[in-house]
Amino acid sequence: MDNRFSNDKQIAVVSTFSDLLNTDFKGDVNAVCWQRNLVGNFKEIVSKLELKADLTEVSMEDLHALKLSEQGSMARDVISSDFQLLADFGASPSLNLIKSYERDEELGFISTDVYSFHIDRSPIGTDTFLCTYHGAASEILANHQAKQKILVPEIRQKLKELHNGPESEFENFLMEHYFDLHYQAKADARGINLGLGHLWRLAVDYPDKQVLPCVHRAPDEKDGEYRLLLIC
Numbered sequence: 001m002d003n004r005f006s007n008d009k010q011i012a013v014v015s016t017f018s019d020l021l022n023t024d025f026k027g028d029v030n031a032v033c034w035q036r037n038l039v040g041n042f043k044e045i046v047s048k049l050e051l052k053a054d055l056t057e058v059s060m061e062d063l064h065a066l067k068l069s070e071q072g073s074m075a076r077d078v079i080s081s082d083f084q085l086l087a088d089f090g091a092s093p094s095l096n097l098i099k100s101y102e103r104d105e106e107l108g109f110i111s112t113d114v115y116s117f118h119i120d121r122s123p124i125g126t127d128t129f130l131c132t133y134h135g136a137a138s139e140i141l142a143n144h145q146a147k148q149k150i151l152v153p154e155i156r157q158k159l160k161e162l163h164n165g166p167e168s169e170f171e172n173f174l175m176e177h178y179f180d181l182h183y184q185a186k187a188d189a190r191g192i193n194l195g196l197g198h199l200w201r202l203a204v205d206y207p208d209k210q211v212l213p214c215v216h217r218a219p220d221e222k223d224g225e226y227r228l229l230l231i232c
Helices: 017-022 042-048 060-065 070-089 153-163 167-176
Strands: 011-014 031-034 055-058 094-098 127-134 139-141 146-148 183-185 199-203 215-217 227-231
Touching: 017 031, 017 199, 042 070, 042 127, 042 227, 060 070, 070 127, 070 227, 153 167
Parallel strands: 011 031
Antiparallel strands: 031 199, 055 094, 094 227, 127 199, 127 227, 139 215, 146 183
16 A cells, blocks of 8 residues: 555544544644555556546446446446445446646636636535546645735735725735635645545635644646546
């Protein structure tokens, strides 16, 4: 078993789905990893799925309709089990085949796409779950190694110019356009790759949260290789 997550203060490592759900976020811990060595051929599944858009949601019906080898069937069983566990918990999982996400290049000095380090926000208490089965994996960053982009002086000044309104409305402007959710890695930052096959639970920003939300981002995709990601 790969133990590279065990020594990180940000991450709690568990060995069951029940522990993934029930391990408390506290102190520096805002990410829980159900660490696994999965069996099966996930690449075969990716090769047989149809990419209908740069990001295609794969239904369980489409997944189960695939004609697969024994190894491919083992991989499918893993995905189906994860999907059902999350659904039974009350989450709304989505299995995505990803060529690429849409890029936000409109402003140049700040972006609000998922390739930028960011946090998730919700009006109610919830968590983000994700697992990469194939392709490049997501990355997280310790909060002390990240700085909110709206606090970077040059960026903040340009946002004020873009706002061009009363100072009293500026903070609302930042929230309405999701600028406040995005972070910049500090010079000495060390991102943590979430790896393949592990099911993660990440802390979200919501009222009465107990810890800082987990800063994370989507990876740059590898040329010619699609990602297979379960997320909710």
